[in-house]
Amino acid sequence: MSRPADIFSLLSPRHRLLAGLTLALANFMVVLDLTIANVSVPHIAGNLGISADQGTWIITSYAVAEAICVPLTGWLAQRFGAVRLFTMSMLGFGLFSLLCGLSMTLGMIVVCRIGQGLCGGPLMPMSQTLLMRIFPPEQRGRVMALWAMTTLLGPTLGPIVGGYISDNWSWHWIFFINLPIAALCIFSALTLLRPVETERVKLPIDYIGLALLVFWIGCLQIMLDIGRDHDWFGDPLIVALAVMAGIGFCVFLIWELTEEHPIVDLRVFRHIGFTSGVFTLALCFGAYFAGIVIIPQWLQLSMGYTATWSGLATSFTGVSAMFIAPIAGRMIGKTDVRLMISGGVAWIGFATLWRTQWTADADFWTLAMPQFIQGIGMPFFMIPLTTLTLGSVRPEETASAAGMQNFLRTLAIAISTSIVLTGWGDGQRVSRNEMAGTLHADPTLADLAGRGFTPEQGRQVVANLVDAQSLVVSMNHVFFTAAVVLFMAATLVWLAPRPTGRVDTSAAH
Incomplete structure (x- = not known):
């Protein structure tokens, strides 16, 4: 593995610029997908024959899947390498975008949005980490400004692009437009970023912590999604989900705080500045x-x-x-x-x-x-x-x-x-x-x-x-x-x- 001082010499200025634009584009695509579906929910709901409330599962399923995967990004990057993780995540994001566009039922599109969120979760942190890795300190300010602009531009253009596509084409295309961007980013990553791959470390897998994380977040989100249609705590199912989410969360806290190699490091909350x-x-x-x-x-x-x-x-x-x-x-x-x-x-x-x-x-x-x-x-x-x-x-x-x-x-x-x-x-x-x-x-x-x-x-x-x-x-x-x-x-x-x-x-x- 190259010493940090040598990393910046592995890419020419031209290749570094192209790689930076690729990473910024990847971040833009992921942020765009968080809001592009918002204005299209009535179109999707009408086409699939579901209520507008059920249509919001399309938004929440993506957000929760991303929430589950993001805390695992650091562990995944060490396990597989930063460039390899970025490439695999982009490949999965493109594949699930295709499946979202082909969905004909609520169940299928929610499952595919979950897959899209799981794959999209690492792309934001990995794009920023790789930008900091390939650019020398004196250029990072301008580069991170570009990255920040894509973060702000995505939510801005999401409703506009989603609305235009839904009104003039079909809601399916709000997912299909990801495919050429994903293909371009994968090709660029394989061509340009391989020299700056990070060292792989075989870390032990905290299977129990991972299972508990998925369990309590899943119970919580299902409770929130179906509660509106089940009279909330007047329904035994909602009560059961709330109890399972609460117990799962408490067990997750205890396990992660006592595990030698936790899948999520909760000890950072001891810093009052971070917590607040x-x-x-x-x-x-x-x-x-x-x-x-x-x-x-x-x-x-x-x-x-x-x-x-x-x-x-x-x-x-x-x-x-x-x-x-x-x-x-x-x-x-x-x-x-x-x-x-x-x-x-x-x-x-x-x-x-x-x-x-x-x-x-x-x-x-x-x-x-x-x-x-x-x-x-x-x-x-x-x-x-x-x-x-x-x-x-x-x-x-x-x-x-x-x-x-x-x-x-x-x-x-x-x-x-x-x-x-x-x-x-x-x-x-x-x-x-x-x-x-x-x-x-x-x-x-x-x-x-x-x-x-x-x-x-x-x-x-x-x-x-x-x-x-x-x-x-x-x-x-x-x-x-x-x-x-x-x-x-x-x-x-x-x-x-x-x-x-x-x-x-x-x-x-």
Whole structure:
């Protein structure tokens, strides 16, 4: 194996540039797939003959599978080598993308999305780790800026691309478009990255820890997914899943904390800076993702938007974030990162609170402007958080800390999706009943009858209006709760001591 000082001479500047673009493209594809399906859920649900609530399994199954695999990335990279792991993951991601596009049932597409998430999980951390490996220190700043731009650009373009494809082609193509990108990345990795392969270490496999990880996360997610259709804890099945998830989680904690070679290193949580940082991250992404899940569905189901236009309305967060990211990057080292994070999270909270004023007759720019304003705060939250969390652990713990950070982020997104949709649906039913109990519809029905509507048609018009209003009222309540969570997270980060010294972010993802 080459000494670190010799690694940079293994690739010519041209090959290094091509390899860097390949790795950035791979990261972009994985991040894009996290949101590209969001606006397409109504199309997929309609085509497969399932409800919109069942369609959200397509989102959560990918996120949870990724959450399971990401903490294992460090162990897998040592076991198989970083380049080999990247190549195998990209091959699996492309294969499962093909199968997702060919799916004709909900069961098949959920299983294939799980496979897609398991293979896609290592691609983000491996793309960043390999970028740090092939570029010398003086070039890493520009390279990681490119990587960060793909991370911000993916969620921005996901709803737009997914909406356009669903409206003009077919939802199957939101998965098929991954195939040429995957093929290009595999070819480039085999051609360019072989000289910088890492040394393989045959580590013992913590089979019990791995099984416990899959068990408790699987029970938790199934409970969250089917709970809405089973009256939650009124159903013995949901109670059993909750008990199994709780017991599995406790046993997993005990096992991993006492195992000599744990599959997931939980000891990093002894650092208060890391713990407060990652829980801030989890709360923020859970609250932030509430809007990403609800807004496209509301726009399509109630406001008459196409998937393309609903994607455009939600994309402005990424547009403003991309312009602000360089400013946030330059402030690190000159400003207390806790202040940056707290201010950025509070900014996002105020933007979320702004959305609680939405009505059923809001125009496009009324909906898009809070998204744009929210994006200004995103870089001040995302970029310095890595400095805080990874600066709070020992250097040899950086990889484990980064894996756990991404694990909690993706798990928070999956849990948030299920909880938010449940709250939205329950709130809509409560609001509808309250409106129906106080509604005096006789003058409206008489006016509609004068316009030529039959009594049945008039009652249907009134029912549709009540449904539309109850949807937006319930959604505003969800946004208010999300804003409260964000304000709590803005204070939580101050439990951390101020990080000192430079942080090696090569393992961060």
